[in-house]
Amino acid sequence: xxxxxxxxxxxxQPSTAKPYVPPPFSPQDLPVDYAGFLAVVLGVIGVTFRYxxxxxLAIIFCAESLVNMRNFETDLKQISMAMMFAIMGLVTNYLGxxxxxxxxx
Amino acid sequence: xxxxxxxxxxxxxxSIFFPxxxxxxxxxxxxxxxxxxxxxxxxxxxxxxxxxxxxxxxxEYEEDANxxxxxxxxxxxxxxxxxxxxxxxxxxxHEPPQPSVIEDPPAYGVxxxxxxxxxxxxxxxxxxEFEGIPFQIADPSPDSPAEPSExxxxxxxxxxxxxxxxxxxxxxxxxxIEIVCISFLIAFAINFFIGKRQNELVALCxxxxxxxxxxxxxxxxxxxxxxxxKEDAPLLLKEGQDVFKFYASGRRFCQGLLATMELRNRHDLxxxxxNLLFNKKDxxxxxxxxxxxxxxxxxxxxxxxxxxxxxxxxCRDLQRFATVxxxxxxxxxxxxxxxxxxxESKEIAGDLITDxxxxxxxxxxxxxxxxxxxxxxxxxDQHPADTHKKLLSLKLALPGANNMTEMTRLxxxxxxxxxxxxxxxxxxxxxxxxxxxxxxxxxxxxxEMQGLRQETLxxxxxxxxxxxxxxxxxxxxEAIRKKEEKExxxxxxxxxxxxxxxxxx
Numbered sequence: 001x002x003x004x005x006x007x008x009x010x011x012x013q014p015s016t017a018k019p020y021v022p023p024p025f026s027p028q029d030l031p032v033d034y035a036g037f038l039a040v041v042l043g044v045i046g047v048t049f050r051y052x053x054x055x056x057l058a059i060i061f062c063a064e065s066l067v068n069m070r071n072f073e074t075d076l077k078q079i080s081m082a083m084m085f086a087i088m089g090l091v092t093n094y095l096g097x098x099x100x101x102x103x104x105x
Numbered sequence: 106x107x108x109x110x111x112x113x114x115x116x117x118x119x120s121i122f123f124p125x126x127x128x129x130x131x132x133x134x135x136x137x138x139x140x141x142x143x144x145x146x147x148x149x150x151x152x153x154x155x156x157x158x159x160x161x162x163x164x165e166y167e168e169d170a171n172x173x174x175x176x177x178x179x180x181x182x183x184x185x186x187x188x189x190x191x192x193x194x195x196x197x198x199h200e201p202p203q204p205s206v207i208e209d210p211p212a213y214g215v216x217x218x219x220x221x222x223x224x225x226x227x228x229x230x231x232x233x234e235f236e237g238i239p240f241q242i243a244d245p246s247p248d249s250p251a252e253p254s255e256x257x258x259x260x261x262x263x264x265x266x267x268x269x270x271x272x273x274x275x276x277x278x279x280x281x282i283e284i285v286c287i288s289f290l291i292a293f294a295i296n297f298f299i300g301k302r303q304n305e306l307v308a309l310c311x312x313x314x315x316x317x318x319x320x321x322x323x324x325x326x327x328x329x330x331x332x333x334x335k336e337d338a339p340l341l342l343k344e345g346q347d348v349f350k351f352y353a354s355g356r357r358f359c360q361g362l363l364a365t366m367e368l369r370n371r372h373d374l375x376x377x378x379x380n381l382l383f384n385k386k387d388x389x390x391x392x393x394x395x396x397x398x399x400x401x402x403x404x405x406x407x408x409x410x411x412x413x414x415x416x417x418x419x420c421r422d423l424q425r426f427a428t429v430x431x432x433x434x435x436x437x438x439x440x441x442x443x444x445x446x447x448x449e450s451k452e453i454a455g456d457l458i459t460d461x462x463x464x465x466x467x468x469x470x471x472x473x474x475x476x477x478x479x480x481x482x483x484x485x486d487q488h489p490a491d492t493h494k495k496l497l498s499l500k501l502a503l504p505g506a507n508n509m510t511e512m513t514r515l516x517x518x519x520x521x522x523x524x525x526x527x528x529x530x531x532x533x534x535x536x537x538x539x540x541x542x543x544x545x546x547x548x549x550x551x552x553e554m555q556g557l558r559q560e561t562l563x564x565x566x567x568x569x570x571x572x573x574x575x576x577x578x579x580x581x582x583e584a585i586r587k588k589e590e591k592e593x594x595x596x597x598x599x600x601x602x603x604x605x606x607x608x609x610x
Contacts (some may be wrong), residue, residue, distance in 0.1 A: 014328070019332075020361075069369070
């Protein structure tokens, strides 16, 4: 079957070769970055309510978002913001003033 | 604040400081002094309570104290016992730090043991004799009895010791979140590098099988890769960690070919875990942009039944031009049972799915063998994509990196169909039919366009009208006001002379 396909001599035509033109990029075409969004939300929650777990989850989702990054410029803003919130949450949690202990015997 | 820092200091008492010899004695002395002080203060508290008429409270307190003694003797090591403000503040002013483990129980014993005595002596006291006195003492005592005697001591102690690290209990469970999260992050990072390498390996294996020298694409295209065709130009373009693109151009009948490999998200641990549930495959999609003059009227799709039906619903060109081909053309071998052909006309499908193709790929026997690598085939000269209308697309599943040769036959379909469709001319009958359908579609599209244009025009007109009307309304409002003013002034003028007239009369 394959022999029949190339009945002509050489199918190649270097004269018609066109170099690759990347399709115009539009930010709307990118898939929605759920991980980045979750990271921002969790980071904010972690900072405001001082939930350690939320800050840690925010860091994990930051990593997830960072790993799935397609376009460097547009995604980096969101990720860096989420990362800032997450790290801020952790810093206030571990290094900030301690809350009065809960258990009173 | 004082209370807070003292409790922190207590928590910070490190385990390395164990009482030795003199210091232990010294500590015991201090503790006894402290307990005496607290005893005195607590007695005054009890007196206060008594004079306020809270006898029952006093007994409760006594019981509480007894409970405390019991509980402390049962649990000899309360590491972060925060209620021990009195003992902690008191002992903080001397030099060697002692573990709370040993010192606390005696302190409690003495302190609380003294209280019943105080309350029993109280019974002999004349109540009226002490009226009004205890209120002054009672006020500070409930909070922290040791405070009035030496309040700045704990602060100094905190500043003086070089180890203000808050020591937390040694149980792993209190660090569970941190341990889980950090180990997950480490696993995530390790998986990222492993998965990235795996994906790259699959893509490179594919490229080395089909795009290197003397391979299928090298024999068919003069330009390979996304570079400018020089020797060391990269073959693959990487978009993200799971999408690789291969571009080829310079062949008769077509302008170019773009193969997009969409691999599993191996680099992403979370996606990898979810992929365990949904079995996702590595796929490669070949899209051939045909030359404008090289493709006649062809709309054809072949896929497994379920997918073919959904494609028929979703793809606009299939929806508009094609129908499901229910039966095979008579007197011919046809595609395997699993497959469904969606086409514009029976004749075109019969011409394009040749015997050779049925032999090699779509026939019952061949499909059984290599069918797992085939996903869908979609040829159309009316492709809904904006970039290029005449498009052949072939979607295949990628085998593992080591079994790339399995898909050779399927990949061979690409150049075969470029040539076949490039040369194909449907018969006059079929052409007339398809021509009519296209003319109708074009007309509809034109009408739609016109409708849209008219709509926009009308919208613009309406907007203009609105603006003019508003301006007029504004103007007219002003004009009316002016008119009214004029009228009023005229009336005033009319009235004035009348008044004068009246006066003159």
